[in-house]
Amino acid sequence: MTARKDGISRRESFRRAGLLGLGTGLPFSFTAAAETAPWNLASLEPVQAPGYGTDPDLVHPSPIPWPRTLTDPELETLSALADILIPEEGERPAASGVGVVDVIDEWISAPYPTQQQHRSLLLAGFDWCDREAARQSGVPFAEAGDRIRLQIVDAIAYPDRPGPAELEGPRRFFDVLRSLVAGAYYTSPEGVRELGYQGNVPITGDYPGPSDEAMAHLKARLEALGLTLD
Amino acid sequence: MPTHQGFDYDVVVVGSGAGGGMAAHRLTEQGIRVLMLEAGRDYDPLTETPMFHTNDQAPLRGTGTPDKNFGFYDATVDGGWQVPGEPYTTGTDSEFLWWRSRMLGGRTNHWGRFSLRFSPHDFKAASRDGLGADWPMTYEDLAPWYDRTERLIGVCGNNPGVDDVPDSSPGVLQPPPVPRVPELMIGAAARKLGITAVPMRRAVLTKPLDDRQACFWATACGRGCSIGAAFQTTTSLLPMARATGHLRIVTDAMVSGVAVNGDGRATGVTFVDRRTGERQHVEARAVVLAASACESARILLNSRSEAFPRGVANGSGQVGRNLMDSTGATFVGHVPALEGRPRYNEDGHTSNHWFLPWWGHEAQARGELDFPRGYHFELGGGFGAPGMGIGAMAEGYGLALKEAVRRRYGAFVGLSLRGEMVASDRCFMEIDPQVKDRWGIPVPRFHWKWSEHEIRQVAHGHRTARAIIETLGGEMMEPDRAPEDAIKKGGEIIHEVGTTRMGTDRHSSVTDEWGQTWEVPNLWIMDGGVFASNPHKNCTLTLMTLAMRNADRLGLALSRGRL
Ligand SMILES: Cc1cc2nc3c(=O)[nH]c(=O)nc-3n(C[C@H](O)[C@H](O)[C@H](O)COP(=O)(O)OP(=O)(O)OC[C@H]3O[C@@H](n4cnc5c(N)ncnc54)[C@H](O)[C@@H]3O)c2cc1C
Ligand code: SF4
Numbered sequence: 001m002t003a004r005k006d007g008i009s010r011r012e013s014f015r016r017a018g019l020l021g022l023g024t025g026l027p028f029s030f031t032a033a034a035e036t037a038p039w040n041l042a043s044l045e046p047v048q049a050p051g052y053g054t055d056p057d058l059v060h061p062s063p064i065p066w067p068r069t070l071t072d073p074e075l076e077t078l079s080a081l082a083d084i085l086i087p088e089e090g091e092r093p094a095a096s097g098v099g100v101v102d103v104i105d106e107w108i109s110a111p112y113p114t115q116q117q118h119r120s121l122l123l124a125g126f127d128w129c130d131r132e133a134a135r136q137s138g139v140p141f142a143e144a145g146d147r148i149r150l151q152i153v154d155a156i157a158y159p160d161r162p163g164p165a166e167l168e169g170p171r172r173f174f175d176v177l178r179s180l181v182a183g184a185y186y187t188s189p190e191g192v193r194e195l196g197y198q199g200n201v202p203i204t205g206d207y208p209g210p211s212d213e214a215m216a217h218l219k220a221r222l223e224a225l226g227l228t229l230d
Numbered sequence: 231m232p233t234h235q236g237f238d239y240d241v242v243v244v245g246s247g248a249g250g251g252m253a254a255h256r257l258t259e260q261g262i263r264v265l266m267l268e269a270g271r272d273y274d275p276l277t278e279t280p281m282f283h284t285n286d287q288a289p290l291r292g293t294g295t296p297d298k299n300f301g302f303y304d305a306t307v308d309g310g311w312q313v314p315g316e317p318y319t320t321g322t323d324s325e326f327l328w329w330r331s332r333m334l335g336g337r338t339n340h341w342g343r344f345s346l347r348f349s350p351h352d353f354k355a356a357s358r359d360g361l362g363a364d365w366p367m368t369y370e371d372l373a374p375w376y377d378r379t380e381r382l383i384g385v386c387g388n389n390p391g392v393d394d395v396p397d398s399s400p401g402v403l404q405p406p407p408v409p410r411v412p413e414l415m416i417g418a419a420a421r422k423l424g425i426t427a428v429p430m431r432r433a434v435l436t437k438p439l440d441d442r443q444a445c446f447w448a449t450a451c452g453r454g455c456s457i458g459a460a461f462q463t464t465t466s467l468l469p470m471a472r473a474t475g476h477l478r479i480v481t482d483a484m485v486s487g488v489a490v491n492g493d494g495r496a497t498g499v500t501f502v503d504r505r506t507g508e509r510q511h512v513e514a515r516a517v518v519l520a521a522s523a524c525e526s527a528r529i530l531l532n533s534r535s536e537a538f539p540r541g542v543a544n545g546s547g548q549v550g551r552n553l554m555d556s557t558g559a560t561f562v563g564h565v566p567a568l569e570g571r572p573r574y575n576e577d578g579h580t581s582n583h584w585f586l587p588w589w590g591h592e593a594q595a596r597g598e599l600d601f602p603r604g605y606h607f608e609l610g611g612g613f614g615a616p617g618m619g620i621g622a623m624a625e626g627y628g629l630a631l632k633e634a635v636r637r638r639y640g641a642f643v644g645l646s647l648r649g650e651m652v653a654s655d656r657c658f659m660e661i662d663p664q665v666k667d668r669w670g671i672p673v674p675r676f677h678w679k680w681s682e683h684e685i686r687q688v689a690h691g692h693r694t695a696r697a698i699i700e701t702l703g704g705e706m707m708e709p710d711r712a713p714e715d716a717i718k719k720g721g722e723i724i725h726e727v728g729t730t731r732m733g734t735d736r737h738s739s740v741t742d743e744w745g746q747t748w749e750v751p752n753l754w755i756m757d758g759g760v761f762a763s764n765p766h767k768n769c770t771l772t773l774m775t776l777a778m779r780n781a782d783r784l785g786l787a788l789s790r791g792r793l
Contacts, residue, residue, distance in 0.1 A: 051297045052289055054308045055271075058280040058453070061302070064289050085627045103291065112295045157627050175625075182621025182635055187285045187292075194632075195616055195639050199577035200282055202446035206436070209408035211574040218411050221567040225703055227418040 036155075037131035039169035041124045049111045068102075069109040069119075075101060076142035077126040084153055085181045092194060095185050103184040118176055125173030132170075232265075232498070232513035237478040239263040240788055242499055242514040244485045244529070246270075247336025249520030249757035251463030251471075252379075252774045256781035257518075258476035262788055265512060267483040267501055269521070270332035273307060275339065275464050279456040281449045284615070291618045305340040305454040307333035315668035319675045326676035327721040328524060334481055335464035336522070337724070338770075340452045342581060343433040343460055344608070345385045346767035347376050347396050351591065355650075355763055359602045361683075362653040363552075365762040366734045366743040369396065372775060377402050379775040383461045384439045386579075387431030394587035394604070394767075395428060404436045406583065407447075410576050412568060412611035412643050413584040419701035423694070425589045430582040430608070433461035433771070442466060450580045450615075460579075483510075486671045487533040488517055488542050488753060496542075496753040502669040516752040516784060516793055520777065523759035524553070524659055527729035528674050530740075531661045543730075543747035548740050550659045552728040553676070554764035557605065557649035557684045558718035559691060562707045563699030564623075568611075568641040576613040576640070585609055586645075588766065601686040605649030605766045607695070613640045645698065647691040650766040651684050653728060657720065678720035689713040725769045730759035745780040752793045754784055 049066035056062065070078065079096045082104070086095035095101070108119035126141075129152060133141040137148045144152075156167055156174040163171060185191045210218065222228060231238045241257055243250050246268040254264045280303045285292040288302040295302075299310035308314060309331035320326050331337055350369035356362050377399045386404040389397040406429035409417065417427035434451065435444045435458070442458030442465060451460040458465035471477040482504040489497045489511070498513035519526040527550045531541040541549055588604030616639070624634050651657075662675040692713060699706045708716075733739025736748035745760050747753045756777040758769050787793045 051295065052302075054297050054310070054314055056289075056298070056302070058283070058303055058305075059278060061288060085631060087628055089629060089632060107290060110290060110295070112290075112297075114295075115290070153627060158625050160625065178624060178627065178631070179622045180618070182624060182631065183291065183618035186616045186620045186635060187618060189284075189286060192284070192616055195613075195636060196573035197613055197615060198573055198575040199613065200284065200448050200615060201575070202448050203575070204446065206405075207407040207445075207447045207578050208575075210411050210414075210576075211572060213572040214411055214574050217571050218414060221571075222415065222418055225419075225567060225701070227422060227701070229414060229418060 036166055036170075037128055037135050039124065039128055039166065041120060041169060044120050044123065046116055047109060047111045047119070049109070051111050064106055066109055066111055068105040070105045073130075073140065073142075074123070074126050075105065077129055077140065078104060078122075080142040080149065081129065081153070081177060082181045084149060085178055086185045093190060095181055098185060098188040098190045100181055100184040100188070104180055107180060107184075118180065121173050121176055125170060125177060128170050128173070231263075232515065234265050234478065234480070234512050237265065239265040239478065240515045241265070241518060241784070242267060242512060243518045243520060244499065244526070245336060245519070245521040245757065246334050246463060246468060246479065247520065247522065247757075248338050248463065248770050248774050249777045250518070251335065251338065251467035252777035253518050253520055253756045253781040254471040254477055255467040256778050257785050258471040258474040260782070260785035260789065261476065262785045263476045264471070264478070265514070266477060266479045267485055267499065267512070268334055268479060268481050269484040269504065270334055270336065270481060271307060272481045273333040273335060273339065273464060275305075275454045275456050275462060279305065279454040281453070281456050285617060293618045300340070300452060303450070303453045305333075305452065306331045309333075316673070317665060317667065318673050319662045319665055321675060321677040324676060324678040325719045326678040327719050328674070328676065328726070329721070329724045330522070330525075334479070335462050335468065338462040339454045339464060341770060342768070343451055344582070344768045345380070345383075345431050345433045345771040347398070348765045348767055348772055349394055349396050352763070352765035352767070355603060355765075361602055363731065363733060363738070363762045366732055372772075372779070375775045375779040376771070379771065379778050382778075383433050383466065383774065384435040384442070385431050385433050385771070386436045387429050390426070390428035392426055392428055392587050393591060394589070394606070395431075403431070406430075407436060407578050409584045410578055410612055411571065412640070413582075413609055415565070415568065415702060416586075416609055416643060416645070416698060417584060419698045420586055422701055423697055425586055425694075427584045427586050427609075430585040432579065432581065434579045435459045440466070440470070445579050447575070447579060448577050484669055484671070485521065485529055486669065487529060488519070490533070490535065490538065490542055490750055490753075492537065494537075494750055496750050502671070504669070507669070516754065516788060518754045518756050518781070518784070520756040522757050523727050523729045524674055526755055526757055526759050527659060528661065530730065532672055543740055543749045543753060545749050546737055546740060548731060548738065550729050552653040552731050553657045553659055553726060554651055554653055554728040554761070555721050556723040556725040556764065556766060556768070557647065557651050557680075557687060558723040559647045559688045559713075559716040561645045561647070561692060561695035561699070561716075563643050563695075563702070563704040564638070564707065565641055565643055565699065565702045565704035567703055568643070569637045571640060573613060582608050582610075599690065601683050601690060602652060603650035603683070603687070603766065605647050605687055605691055607691070608646040608648060610644030610646060611640070611642055643699065643702075643704070645695040647688065647695070648723060648766050648768065649684070649687050649691070650764060652681065653763065654679070654681055656681070659729060676720070680717060680720070684717060685713045688717045692716060725758075725764065727758035727761035727764050727769050727773075730755050731762050732760045733762060744783050745776065746784075754780060756780055
């Protein structure tokens with residue numbers, strides 16, 4: 001990340017422009033807190049399981065060849081965190097309702113380097129969340145009340161805001177977890193529908209191009225930018 | 231006449247990809263009988279392509295892994311940046327990536343299908359700036375063959391009247407699809423900066439051709455195309471050649487060397503049967519190498535004998551030299567004006583409908599640019615099928631997170647630079663003196679270093695992309711990234727060419743303008759190895775055009791008994 005002269009990274013200013021003001025509770029509540037649970041990023045024994053190989057059947061994919069590795073308590077912590085990231089929204093299910101927990105279990109159990117890195121980070125993060133919840137309330141994250149859970153999450157959910165050095169690990173964890181949970185949710189049929197993706201259907205004849213509504217929107221935006229289509 | 235398992239033939243063609251497929255088609259059409267040896271396994275796009283499969287049906291939501299580098303559904307079989315049991319090495323301080331696949335049809339099963347003709351000025355760049363080598367022929371020599379190739383494989387696009395996109399003859403191209411919102415938007419910003427956006431030319435049918443169907447505007451072409459709309463040899467040239475009755479294909483046949491007799495004639499090739507590990511020799515009246523630029527050079531260099539101590543057809547010492555790829559860099563921007571826009575089906579042919587051809591010839595001629603050759607921008611962005619990366623740039627959680635992901639979906643644009651590098655002494659391949667593959671065949675060792683020319687070109691591309699994104703009121707990601715860092719690795723754009731370059735004399739080149747090696751008259755090269763330079767317009771259309779023209783000449787020579 002590159003720092004600007006005013007000390008704000010570009011990525012940060014980009015994020016602030018897009019997301020500040022969407023009020024998510026108590027974003028800075030933890031920055032002043034003197035102590036938090038320690039962060040233990042242990043190096044784990046690598047997963048020893050087969051990958052799907054360099055010539056898998058693409059049309060009828062076989063079941064995943066590697067076993068899932070998360071324990072029940074880890075799955076509970078993951079599930080609680082996933083549903084904070086992607087909660088129910090009207091008719092739309094929360095993350096755990098569309099199989100996100102299982103996708104992430106599959107993901108971090110895979111014998112590939114990126115996934116193995118994520119495994120270390122996520123296991124350390126689940127452990128930290130549980131110990132932090134226990135420190136504050138005496139029970140693990142999944143059993144803690146909403147107030148405690150959100151307080152913990154608020155402290156680690158905004159990677160570009162200033163934060164204490166001891167939360168660097170947990171914040172990195174949450175950044176990766178968010179990306180995985182959002183990825184798993186928005187690639188599920190429900191998530192795809194929510195985004196309004198309309199492709200992957202065959203069309204006979206010419207490609208129809210943008211709808212009238214999409215063109216009207218484009219023209220208005222171009223006009224505002226002082227640009228024209230021709 | 232040589233015989234293999236009851237099949238009589240004249241010519242052995244090594245490789246079934248772009249070059250080999252075209253060679254087999256043009257030879258068999260002339261009545262020449264062809265034995266094709268392909269290292270990969272048999273492959274049938276009709277039954278093996280995951281056409282409408284969605285990411286949630288794939289392991290890891292389809293994300294790329296070391297087993298499948300470009301995603302689970304990418305068509306590549308037993309390959310990618312590494313082929314199991316078949317390594318390659320790099321020299322000190324060199325980074326080079328070599329993409330291969332081990333399947334019938336080679337990399338044509340999953341290539342991008344961008345098919346741009348070279349321009350007249352591309353063939354004579356060395357005369358203009360004194361760097362590298364000219365081509366021994368002119369654009370005018372190739373133009374009719376470009377027409378024939380485009381008509382045969384099916385290319386959609388138009389004649390925009392831009393000097394970097396030469397006209398095809400009337401009626402040759404198929405109609406291009408209309409542009410989509412992000413392309414129109416980038417086009418509008420580019421025009422303000424004096425840069426013209428035009429339809430990309432792609433080897434994708436928009437009208438039916440032979441027994442291939444027109445594109446139905448869904449399913450990523452990198453998976454292959456079971457309806458034959460996206461060109462790949464396995465649904466076009468190979469079935470056509472087979473239908474003549476003059477082609478026999480042997481798959482799992484990994485060629486290790488060319489045999490040459492005392493008269494300097496190729497007598498056949500040796501190959502390893504990948505299923506049994508057994509070595510076999512087949513004879514031939516003529517041999518065509520089209521195993522891809524680096525693999526054909528490897529075969530020549532490995533065919534050492536007393537008569538050819540530096541390898542076959544390497545009297546010039548140029549085999550393996552002049553290795554070129556395209557330069558590449560991708561610049562991404564977030565464009566708020568694209569946020570929250572109305573949804574519609576934006577798949578199109580799942581790749582660029584428009585691109586930005588090189589606009590800088592005149593400025594370059596006036597001496598206003600600090601780098602010698604051109605580049606173009608391929609355009610990305612839109613409402614594609616969501617993948618695991620969709621939440622990568624977000625922050626927070628909960629309904630605010632969801633709202634942000636929805637709003638920003640389709641609001642990122644990408645400009646991918648593809649540029650021309652200049653051949654250099656520092657970019658070449660040779661045979662590694664120690665390392666062998668699982669078949670006992672010595673492997674290539676690559677040497678690579680970008681020069682100032684390429685770095686400055688990428689810096690120019692960076693400034694241009696940033697100007698376009700900012701004209702749209704957008705923000706460029708990684709705006710201060712240094713060009714040395716932004717430029718992709720050698721080989722990473724997968725346009726490697728030049729390792730058996732053509733020329734006008736046997737001292738500085740490996741083949742003549744027809745791909746016929748100077749030293750062994752019945753040994754021809756029909757892949758990108760023969761390129762004299764590597765213009766930024768993705769190499770494969772030109773590679774196939776040369777293969778068609780050269781196979782035509784080889785066929786003629788054989789039928790007249792001249793070889
Ligand atoms: C993802 C991707 C996108 C691309 N996009 C574009 C694009 O948009 N436009 C463009 O112009 N180019 C593109 N390319 C490059 C294009 O695929 C190649 O330029 C083209 O396929 C080269 O043709 P070829 O015949 O030389 O090699 P290939 O198509 O690779 O065919 C060579 C064949 O020879 C076989 N072979 C190798 N070694 C041996 C051996 N020792 N014995 C027997 N057989 C052997 C291989 O298995 C293979 O089947 C892309 C490539 C990739 C991977
Ligand atoms: S987009 Fe069109 S050409 Fe590409 S694979 Fe799908 S149907 Fe074939």
